[in-house]
Amino acid sequence: MKNIYKLELVRGCESWGVKISLLFGCGISVAQWMFNVLPVAFYQNTYMVSDYSMKYPFNVFNNWIGAQTYTFSYLYFFLIPLFVALPHAGSFFQDIDYHMIEELCIREERKHYYRSKYVAAFISGGMVAIIPLMFNFILTAAVLPFVKPQAADYTTLIGMRSTLGDFYFVHPMLYVCIFLMIIFVFGGILATVAFIATYYTDHMFIVLITPFVLSVFLNSLFSMLGLTDWQMVFFLNPGYSGNRILPIMLEGLIIMAGTFWIFVVKGSKDDIC
DSSP states (O other): OHHHHHHHHHHHHSSHHHHHHHHHHHHHHHHHIIIIIHHHHHHHHHHHHSOOSOOOOOOGGGTSGGGOOSHHHHHHHHHHHHHHHTTTTTHHHHHHHTTHHHHHHHHSOHHHHHHHHHHHHHHHHHHHHHHHHHHHHHHHHHHSOOOOOOGGGTOOSOOTTSTTHHHHHHOHHHHHHHHHHHHHHHHHHHHHHHHHHHTTOSOHHHHHHHHHHHHHHHHHHHHHTTOGGGOHHHHTOTTOOSOOHHHHHHHHHHHHHHHIIIIIIIGGGSTTO
8 A cells, every 4th residue: 555655656746747847836936036026135225224214124024926916926826726737637647548557456456546646646736836935935035134024014915904914924934834835735636636637538738737727717707706815816825915714715625525526535436447
């Protein structure tokens, strides 16, 4: 049993998809740092010696990519569903297409094969979702002060009425860690969505873009309904100022329950192996 989990984790974490996702994800992170963070860092000294009434320094917590909701930040969170699918979400399609699934299911019980596949896709998807964000945070911390944000200086989008807003101003690093964990979980959940598409298509491309298509559909639907807080591109962003506890819980639970039931519970009983 342990061997199949190890095999799938290695396949998921060492695949070409991981390298491609991290390349583009880190590319967006570096671009945000160069065009949004560095200019602020260069302006810092001028700002601090100026005659402004408020002279609290620009800091890492209100300038990293997870503190903004526009340009590079919006692009990154918009593309997360695509990034998370590349590492391992297409492996189930490959196993069926190359008839590897028969051999694997002979060596291991079906339920262990499907569970290991789900776990590996979840972990690899979550990993590629947060590594570029962590990289950007480190780059930003290298050039801007690591000090607590202040609500009175009006340099952050987060307010006291935002989700965990009061927590953000008291324990900003824990706030960042909490949202990185949320992003990791959603990255994993979205990666498993691609497994469901495998049952309905003969094209690998369709499988890989399914999480992205689902995300775009939900974003568009909630946008038309005027429910901005429910749009994944916003509520996953740590810098979004809305109230998003309910959207995070409901969307996460519904999608995860659906993929787990269809792929792990029901899928392991289907006559595919």
